[in-house]
Amino acid sequence: MLTQEQIQAYQDEGYLKVEGLFSPEETEELGSEMIRIINEWGQETIGWHGPWRERYLNKEEQQSTKAVFLHNPHFYSSAWGRVLFHEGLTRCVQQLVAPCMQWHHTVLHAKPPTLGTPFPMHQDHPFYPHDGPGFIDCLLHLDDTPIESGCLQVVPGSHLGGPLEHITGAHTAPHLPTDKYHPDFIETVLVPAKAGDMIFFSYNMIHWSDCNRTGDWRKSVRFGFHDARLRPPNKKPEDPYNNIVVAGFKDKPEAA
Ligand SMILES: O=C(O)CCC(=O)C(=O)O
Numbered sequence: 001m002l003t004q005e006q007i008q009a010y011q012d013e014g015y016l017k018v019e020g021l022f023s024p025e026e027t028e029e030l031g032s033e034m035i036r037i038i039n040e041w042g043q044e045t046i047g048w049h050g051p052w053r054e055r056y057l058n059k060e061e062q063q064s065t066k067a068v069f070l071h072n073p074h075f076y077s078s079a080w081g082r083v084l085f086h087e088g089l090t091r092c093v094q095q096l097v098a099p100c101m102q103w104h105h106t107v108l109h110a111k112p113p114t115l116g117t118p119f120p121m122h123q124d125h126p127f128y129p130h131d132g133p134g135f136i137d138c139l140l141h142l143d144d145t146p147i148e149s150g151c152l153q154v155v156p157g158s159h160l161g162g163p164l165e166h167i168t169g170a171h172t173a174p175h176l177p178t179d180k181y182h183p184d185f186i187e188t189v190l191v192p193a194k195a196g197d198m199i200f201f202s203y204n205m206i207h208w209s210d211c212n213r214t215g216d217w218r219k220s221v222r223f224g225f226h227d228a229r230l231r232p233p234n235k236k237p238e239d240p241y242n243n244i245v246v247a248g249f250k251d252k253p254e255a256a
Contacts, residue, residue: 002095010096014159014205017191018198021088022140027196031142033077034108034219041076042068042110047117050172055182056118057211065117065211068110073221080106089138089198089223090247096200097134098227100248104128104135110219111150116212118150121181124203124224125163126174133159134227135203141193142219149218150210152199153188159202176206183208229253 002018010016022030047067054062074081083089084103093101105128111117124137145151166174188208191199201207203224212218228250231241242250 002092007095010200013156015154015156015191015199015201016096017193018092018200019194020196021092021198022086022196024196026086027142029079030083030140030221031195031219033079034073034142034221037070037073037076037080038068038108038110042070044068044112048119048173048175050120050167050175052120052167052172052175052178055178056120061115061211065115066112067117068108068112070108070110071105073106073108084223084244084246092198092200093136093138093225094247097136097225098229098248100228100250101225101246102228102230102242102250103244103246104224104226106221106223108219108221110217111212112217113215114213116150116218118211119207119209120173120175120178121183121186121206121208122166122173122175123158123164123206126166126168128203128224129163129233130226130230131233132227132230133162133202133204134230136225137201137203138223138225139199139201140221140223141195141197141199142221143217144195145193145218145220146214147190147192148212149214149216150212151190151192151218152201152207152209153183153190154201155186155188155206158206159204162204164206181206
């Protein structure tokens, strides 16, 4: 159970780290299953594309970063299916957002050893817009993630301004314009973590992370959940918008 102070901190700052939400045994099982998934199904890329790379990386590094991204680990491993109903996780998202929570996605973001890719400043809203603020990202750390391995960095309170305009298009992953939003101009808070820690954050919170410059992997998995009443803004009212309900019961909305 979260305390009232933790819930208030999430509401005020837009993020909350919960240490040891997953036990060492749970983290070890999920971590070793993930290594097997990466080895059998994973593919290394340079990470997100886009003009932002010129502002975050030197010329040589722009082409030599490494990343392994993988959606839906539950397609390969039942442990990654069961975890959607993890009691500690579902209780936290209920307390932080709403009594009935719907799963949206699970995605691995792994930064391999030298040189794991950075992520530019962005909100997650443009990746999966919904019609309200009740969307929470949950970053489960599978490895110890010190500052040098490219831990998450956040702009506390930035979620309160709502969705911002991002640079988008086929040539780039959505990111905030680098002439205004860049670590050179915007102060951010480092959130290093240990394996088993979870960082909860609003999809409207501005965040980024630097390269992994250590000799170790930095693997984390982001779960996205939202208040089951939320919908993508351009969905027709008559079209259902359902997915796995991980906590609570989804009431039928009243006809408009
Ligand atoms: O894992 C990270 O460091 C950041 C990933 C990210 O930007 C995200 O989950 O939206």
